[in-house]
Amino acid sequence: MLRDATPDDVAMLQYWDTQPHVIESGAADASRDWAQEIGRGSWHDILIAECGGRPIGVLEILDPARDEDRYWGDVEPGVRAIDIWIGEAGDLGNGHGTQMMQLAFERCFADVGVHTILIDPLVSNTRARRFYQRLGFREVGPRRFGHDDCVVYRLGREEWSLRGQRPPP
Numbered sequence: 001m002l003r004d005a006t007p008d009d010v011a012m013l014q015y016w017d018t019q020p021h022v023i024e025s026g027a028a029d030a031s032r033d034w035a036q037e038i039g040r041g042s043w044h045d046i047l048i049a050e051c052g053g054r055p056i057g058v059l060e061i062l063d064p065a066r067d068e069d070r071y072w073g074d075v076e077p078g079v080r081a082i083d084i085w086i087g088e089a090g091d092l093g094n095g096h097g098t099q100m101m102q103l104a105f106e107r108c109f110a111d112v113g114v115h116t117i118l119i120d121p122l123v124s125n126t127r128a129r130r131f132y133q134r135l136g137f138r139e140v141g142p143r144r145f146g147h148d149d150c151v152v153y154r155l156g157r158e159e160w161s162l163r164g165q166r167p168p169p
C-alpha cells in the first residue's frame with residue numbers, strides 16, 4: 001500500500017538517501033531537505049510504500065506544470081512525473097517496485113485529466129531503464145537535467161489501458 005509521507009519519515013528517508021544503490025541511481029540528493037519537502041504542495045506527492053506494515057520504498061509523483069521548481073521546464077497540464085526507489089538493498093528485485101508502479105499508475109490515471117506519465121532515469125541506470133520498459137514505458141529521448149544525463153520515457157493513458165492494467169509478464 002501507499003501512504004503519504006509524514007515528518008516521522010524524515011530520518012528514514014535521510015537514511016535511505018545514504019544507501020549505495022540509491023546514490024548510484026541518482027535518486028538521492030544529499031542536500032535534500034525532506035522536512036521541508038513533505039507536504040510542500042498538492043503538485044508534489046511523496047508516498048511511502050509499505051509491505052506488511054514495513055516501509056520499503058518511496059514514490060514521488062510530480063505535476064510538472066505546477067512544479068514550483070520547474071524541473072521539467074514548460075510542460076502542458078495532464079502530465080505526471082514519477083521517481084521511485086527501494087530503501088534497503090535487501091528489498092531490491094522482489095517485485096515491490098513493480099507493485100508500487102502499478103499503484104502509482106492507478107493513482108495518476110484516476111484523474112481523468114492525466115494523459116501521460118514521464119520518468120527520467122540516468123542513461124547509466126540500465127537496470128531501471130529495463131524495469132520501466134517492462135512496465136510499458138516508451139523512450140522519448142535523451143535529456144540533460146542539470147549535470148545528469150538522463151533518458152526520458154513516457155507512458156500514455158491509452159497504452160496503460162491496453163495493457164489491461166495488469167502487471168507485465
Ligand SMILES: CC(C)(COP(=O)(O)OP(=O)(O)OC[C@H]1O[C@@H](n2cnc3c(N)ncnc32)[C@H](O)[C@@H]1OP(=O)(O)O)[C@@H](O)C(=O)NCCC(=O)NCCS
Pocket residue numbers: 021022025027083084085086087091092093094095096097098099120121122125127128129130131132
Ligand atoms: C528500480 C527499482 C525501483 C525497481 O524496484 P524492484 O523492486 O527492485 O524491481 P522488481 O523486483 O519489481 O523488478 C526487478 C527489476 O528491477 C530492476 N532492478 C533491480 N535491482 C535494481 C537496481 N539495483 N537498480 C536499478 N534497477 C534495479 C531490474 O530491471 C530488475 O529486473 P532484472 O532482474 O531483470 O534486471 C529498484 O530496483 C530501485 O530502487 N533501484 C535503485 C534506485 C533506482 O534505480 N531508481 C530509479 C531511478 S530512475
